[in-house]
Amino acid sequence: MTEAVPLPFCCGIYIGRFQPPHRAHLLVMQEALTQVQTLLICVGSAGAARSAKNPFTAQERISIIRAMLAEAGVDLGRVQFTALPDHPYDEARWLASVRRAALDLCPTGQPALIGHIKDDSSYYLRSFPEWPFLPTHVESPLSATDVRRALFEDDLGRVSGMVTPAVQTWLTQWRGQPEFARLAAEYAALRGVSPDVQLGVYGAVLRGHQVLLARETGPVGQGLLRLPGGPLRPGLSLRGSLSADLAALATLPGTETALAAAALTVYDAPGRSPAGREVAHVYRVPLAAGADEAGEPWFNLPDILTRPELFWADHHAILEAQAAGGAA
Numbered sequence: 001m002t003e004a005v006p007l008p009f010c011c012g013i014y015i016g017r018f019q020p021p022h023r024a025h026l027l028v029m030q031e032a033l034t035q036v037q038t039l040l041i042c043v044g045s046a047g048a049a050r051s052a053k054n055p056f057t058a059q060e061r062i063s064i065i066r067a068m069l070a071e072a073g074v075d076l077g078r079v080q081f082t083a084l085p086d087h088p089y090d091e092a093r094w095l096a097s098v099r100r101a102a103l104d105l106c107p108t109g110q111p112a113l114i115g116h117i118k119d120d121s122s123y124y125l126r127s128f129p130e131w132p133f134l135p136t137h138v139e140s141p142l143s144a145t146d147v148r149r150a151l152f153e154d155d156l157g158r159v160s161g162m163v164t165p166a167v168q169t170w171l172t173q174w175r176g177q178p179e180f181a182r183l184a185a186e187y188a189a190l191r192g193v194s195p196d197v198q199l200g201v202y203g204a205v206l207r208g209h210q211v212l213l214a215r216e217t218g219p220v221g222q223g224l225l226r227l228p229g230g231p232l233r234p235g236l237s238l239r240g241s242l243s244a245d246l247a248a249l250a251t252l253p254g255t256e257t258a259l260a261a262a263a264l265t266v267y268d269a270p271g272r273s274p275a276g277r278e279v280a281h282v283y284r285v286p287l288a289a290g291a292d293e294a295g296e297p298w299f300n301l302p303d304i305l306t307r308p309e310l311f312w313a314d315h316h317a318i319l320e321a322q323a324a325g326g327a328a
Helices: 023-032 058-071 091-105 120-126 144-152 156-162 165-174 178-190 238-249 255-260 315-323
Strands: 009-016 036-046 079-085 112-115 133-135 198-207 210-212 229-231 263-267 278-287 298-300
Touching (some): 036 091, 058 165, 255 278, 278 315
Parallel strands (some): 009 112, 036 079, 112 133, 198 278
Antiparallel strands (some): 198 229, 210 298
8 A cells, every 4th residue: 555645834924814715725725735634714904894996794704614625526625714803003012923824833833834825915915934934836817806896786697607516606696695785785875986095184083991882884895883074064173073063973071172183093094984085183082081882882992992893994993093093
């Protein structure tokens, strides 16, 4: 009997959003398993609210990938998964979560990082210099963005050409769910978004262990929680615009004094807002602690920080940073 040849690496790390997984993702996974004993698939953007860009939860994507791999005859005992929340304003925290997942899988060996450096979105592949890098030889024009576009535009013929039959079956069933109709409407609304850069101004209004929050009223992410504020009002300064928005939301004694001394942080990640290019100016507005108010617009800060899936855009990440002291 021929003995099995040991593979070069105990484990491999493959990071992606897989929104949704497509045929090229499968090829990369199959190629990786020819070089590593166990493949850890890190599913990013975990815990985020559903959106046209992130329509599937981390657990849904894990389920889809497992079905795709099983269909291809891959031994699922050699594949593990971890869900990675985004930390767009705390990269050290995100990197630590990847390293922690790798250590759990391969405590005595050295993991290898798998991927393809194609553009600036692949910057993270250079963030683990201590790990060997295994560049994939898979070359494909496939993009999850194109799959989502075809899905929301009812071009099912294009979808079937980009994903495997198992993924196609899952997506077809998902199209019958209420989430699909809502996100398809959101996708349609986004097609009319202006490409111009917008200025937004928001407040992290903190009072004791409570935070003031509003709900998104636009067609993109309607009903999700967000920091109070919005687009810069014509004819007003940043502070003046936020003051007007806060006054329309709640009666807040001491706000003007607190806002005059509030620290300002700018959040300008290009893809931070699903509703177009917006540079957000966020004031940290600590108010004197008073009696707790039950119900909206006041929320218990420790509790709401555990619910990123309830927030619009990156407002949960911004609130995390502001609650910790305001640094981006």
